[in-house]
Amino acid sequence: MSKKVTDTVSELAVPILEELDLELVDVEYVKEGKNWFLRVFIDSDEGVDIEECGMVSERLGEKLDAIDPITHNYFLEVSSPGAERPLKKDADFHKAAGKNVHVKTYEPIDGEKVFEGILKSFDGTDLIILMTVKTRKKEVVIPYSKVASARLAVSFNF
Template sequence: MSKVIEVVEEIASPIINELNLELVDIEYVKEGKNWFLRVFIDKENGVDIEECGMVSEKLSEKLDELDPIPYNYFLEVSSPGAERPLKKDKDYEKAIGKNVFIKTYEPIDGGKTFEGILKEFGDGQVTIEMTIKTRKKTVQIPFDKIANARLAVTFS
């Protein structure tokens, strides 16, 4: 599966860059009997349906031409949504000061899930400040222990 994602990223990146958009993530997953290729795009003020449609059309043409995927699949191009995944260094840097949700591969400080304000990113770790019953607690999480991370929507 990761080979498919690598190949699709090579094909999709020039198309997305040409439209001044950002490639956020690519998923290639089987759900039931069907395969789905999901491409998530974004830009500073969010993407609209027309931009998703343009990327979908151009990417579909290129994928049909090169035929790098051995199975039939459904192509979906969309925004990453409010709970955007944090994958690349620049994602973490842009998320400093925002609420994030992080899952780790193994327990850190007695837990594997953390939600709080991303305070720092660098030196191989992220630092988040969590509020637990009105008390603030700072946790440093080694970057290589993060299974997944995303922005977390909060309702005030």
């Protein structure tokens, strides 16, 4: 049911977001304790503010009320994905080139399943990440098909 809900919400949200020159980053439908949460993450090149989140929430809420795809009570939350934005689509990886990323794979590559470093490139098939390992720089090639999850990572320079 969760996949069907997120697909339906995505279909409803995209036209609203396109009209406002915003992009859909992700949709989550999760149960936490006794409550269900429908979380919609939006963004734009300039970022999003609370007014834009409120506008999307209001418009999306009206559409959800009209077709009623969720039969029980839930909380609708519309927000920015924040500094650690998930990378889900090819376009997300292309935009993330040159930025610090955190990638988890389905199976080990060079004995590791978690990688963090600068995304040097993404060609649609492979990610090339430049990692610092014990003061040495090391390039790792990760097949896109083996990526379980990926997100931007906050880097701290001291």
